[in-house]
Amino acid sequence: MKKLIVGIMFLGLASLGFSQEIGEEVKEVELTGVTVSPIINSVYLDEVRDEFTPVRIQVLEEEVARYDVRKSDFYDGGLHSYVVRFIDKKGRIVATFDHEGNILYAFEFYKNVRMPSKMMSEIYRNHSGWVPYETKYIVNYAKRKGVKKFYKVSLAKNDIRKKLKLSL
Numbered sequence: 001m002k003k004l005i006v007g008i009m010f011l012g013l014a015s016l017g018f019s020q021e022i023g024e025e026v027k028e029v030e031l032t033g034v035t036v037s038p039i040i041n042s043v044y045l046d047e048v049r050d051e052f053t054p055v056r057i058q059v060l061e062e063e064v065a066r067y068d069v070r071k072s073d074f075y076d077g078g079l080h081s082y083v084v085r086f087i088d089k090k091g092r093i094v095a096t097f098d099h100e101g102n103i104l105y106a107f108e109f110y111k112n113v114r115m116p117s118k119m120m121s122e123i124y125r126n127h128s129g130w131v132p133y134e135t136k137y138i139v140n141y142a143k144r145k146g147v148k149k150f151y152k153v154s155l156a157k158n159d160i161r162k163k164l165k166l167s168l
Contacts, residue, residue, distance in 0.1 A: 006146065041065040044103045047147045048139055050168070052116040057108075057137070060088050069097040089135075108139035115151055119166060123153065130155040130162075 039045060045065045049058060069075055069082050077099055086093040091110030097104050113135055115123075123132060134154040141147045149168040154161060 039065050040068055040101055041103045043143075044106065044141060048106070048108070048141055048149075050149075052168070054113060057091065057110060057113070060086060060093055061108070064093050064095050064103070067095075067097075067165070069101050095168060102143070103141070104143050106139070106141040108137075108141070110137040111135075112139040113151075115153070115166075119151070123155070123164070123166075127155060127164075130157045 002054060039062070042065065045061060049060055053061075058167065064086050067084065067086075068085065070077075072084075074080075080095045080099060081104060082099075084097060086095065086096050090112060091108065093109075094107045096105040098104050111134075115132075115135060115137075120132075123130070132153050133156050136152040137149075138152065139149045151164075151166045151168075153164045153166060154162065
């Protein structure tokens with residue numbers, strides 16, 4: 001019995017030793033049909049995003065940050081700024097770019113965005129019996145002034161309605 005256990009342990013250790021390939025090479029793979037574009041306005045992304053930003057909003061914000069106004073059909077280099085609208089099913093971003101492609105201002109507006117759970121708990125605690133029926137998430141970004149984010153929430157209780165403005 002002792003020999004059987006020692007034999008099984010020896011086989012186990014031997015198989016572990018041979019399972020590791022020492023001469024493994026790193027192979028370069030060329031990806032066709034994949035386009036990688038740099039994020040031109042990463043400062044904008046850093047300012048407008050936080051841990052509560054929903055994924056669908058992050059996708060649109062990233063599209064704005066990657067947009068290069070210098071490659072657009074209407075760019076001629078002579079204007080001081082360019083206004084570009086990015087529209088999604090449930091939101092939009094109106095961004096003002098300078099002649100170098102940097103975002104100077106951006107106004108973001110989204111409908112029916114789920115609020116952070118902490119904020120929802122606060123609404124239910126402070127407005128007992130009221131039910132939120134519409135939310136709007138608004139982000140104002142200015143390169144020199146920073147960012148302001150807030151929710152506009154419409155509440156209803158029976159036939160009474162009221163609106164709240166909650167800053168992040």
